[in-house]
Amino acid sequence: MTVFDGGAGPLRGEKPDLLLTGVESGTAAASTLQAWRASSGGPPPVWAQVPKGLERVLEPVAMVWGRLDRLTTRRYVTKVVRARLGEISGACGPQVDAERILRERLKRRFAEQGSMPVTDPVGWLVGRALPRRALCPDGRCDDGRRMDTRADCAACQLLVLDGRALRSRAFAKAATALAGGRVDRPVFEAELNACWQSEASAAAVRREQAVRERHARERVWMEQRARYAAQEAARLALACTVCGKPETAGLCGRCRDERRVEELVAEAVDVAVAAWGMGGEADRLDVVRRTERDMRGAVDQAVRDLLAVGGDVFAEAVALAARLASELHLGALQRRAVNLFAYQSAAQAEYKQVFATEMRRSHLHDSLDDAREAAEEAAQAARFNAAHAVLNDRLRTVRAARASAEADTEPDWYAYSAARVRSLIRPPAPEHAVCVRRTSPLAGRTPGDGRTLAVVGA
Incomplete structure (x- = not known):
């Protein structure tokens, strides 16, 4: 085969652009600049540089990017590139290298372009090179392959199998319609078209049904949201049932804190009775009286300290200080009760059992001191867990007894x-x-x- 003007350029039908897909961006840009100088006698008027941070992504299309002569255009395409990176990360997860995936996509698009010149760099980058192409609804699919695993897309393969089944069904219908078992191509194509039309109409019916169902669900959700909003507005518009303050959802902050203080006092009394008042009726009454006196004394002291600061103090602040003091006193009382039960027989037995169990696994540690320290930590945790369990059991007993007593005192x-x-x-x-x-x-x-x-x- 004779080559005419061999030094002028590539032959017709060759794809010289494919050779640039495996070349580094600097080499591709340099070769492009040399080709431009050879054809035009000088460098291009504007040669855009790849933006910082996107050199790896835009490496396959550096020569196309260099033709973006406007700053606003480059900013727009950069925004599109970053949006595609975010789309890939959202579909495949943050553990996937989105830059690698987009770089491979641009390589494929540039290879598909072949020897055909890119006349519109912006339109080619935004509309052809950067978008994801997929026939299936899977967001991880691009050109029939999974972006995260690089394997064939199962959804696309199912679509291919569905098409094959449809063609097989059309061929069978055409073969049964004709005598002799010989199927003509026009008959097969007509039958295949009919099958496609039937499938398309059925799919359209399913889509319309899905749209109607979605609209019905949206109407129900809108009605529920409107009903909940009306109920919430009505609840917020209620006045306080204690002091009558308007628009407090039935209970203002001050009254809520005051009620919470009384609940915390009752809970503290239950904890004290469960810990120190199980001996008899006299002990129980003494513990109840002393616990309530100490609790209310702590609350009064907190309120006095707040008022002693001076200035105008809101009633809500006073109620909040009382609630916080009650919570602190209750927490201290619960810790005292847990410490009391932590050194009784049940918790001690749990401590010894867990310590012995952990020491039997001392070979898992580097030294005996490390094993003993780990066993001590696990045994202490088991001790206090047992103490909490004992306290909770006693609290249930106290509350069950009080509930039965209150039920007996109610009139029939x-x-x-x-x-x-x-x-x-x-x-x-x-x-x-x-x-x-x-x-x-x-x-x-x-x-x-x-x-x-x-x-x-x-």
Whole structure:
């Protein structure tokens, strides 16, 4: 084969640009500049440099980037490049090298361009080189391969298999329609087109159904959000049930803190009774009285210290100081109770058992001192865990006993109402009085009062 004007340039059909894909960016830029000088007699008027930090990514397309002669254009394309890097990191995870993936994508796009010149560098970079191309909905797929693992995309392979199955089904239908088993190409293409049309219509129906379902879910969500917003607005508009302050969601901060102080005092009393008041009734009453006195004394002292600072002190600040003091005192009381149970028989047995168990694994440590230190740490943790368990068990016992006592002290309204009805139907003898165990709001009503019957009927 004779080559005419061999020194002028590449032959028709060759792809000289493919040779630049494996060359470094500096070499590609230098060769491009030399080619430009050879053809035009001088350097280009503007040769844009690759932006800092993106040299590795834009290395395959450095010669295309060099033709971006405007600063605003370069800034726009740089923003698109960084957006594509963020898209890759979001789809594949932060552990994947997004710069490597985008660099390989640009290499493939530049190789596909071949010998065809890039007439519009901005449009080619933004619209063809940088975007991800995928037929499947998987965000990690690019050109039929996974960006993170470089393996073939399973979703794309399924689409390919679906297409093959569709062609096989069309071929079978065309073969059964014709006699002799010979299928003509026009008949096969017509049957394949019909199958494609059927699949497309079914897919359109499924998409419309999915859109309707999504719109229905969005309507339900909007209704729920509107209902929740209305309920929240109504709740926030409620006045305080204690002091009457408006728009406090039923309880203002001051009243909430004051109520919390009373709850913390009751909890401290339970902890003290569980720790030191299980001996008898006298011990329990003494512990309750002393704990409540100490707790309220700490709260009063905190309030006095706040007021002693001077200036105008809000009532909310006073209530907050009281709550914080109550929490601190309760925490100290709980630590004292845990320390008390930590050196009793149950916690000591747990300590010894865990220490012995850890020492049997002393061969896992470098020295005997390290093994003993680790065993001591594990045994101390087991000791205090056992102490917490003992305290929680006693607290459950105390609260269960108090709940049963409160249930016993409540009046039996059903029995009382039944007795009142029986007295109305058949009055007792004068010498026998109706005995009521405890006073109630119904005690002052007359037997003929109609409200008594309403209570009974309820």
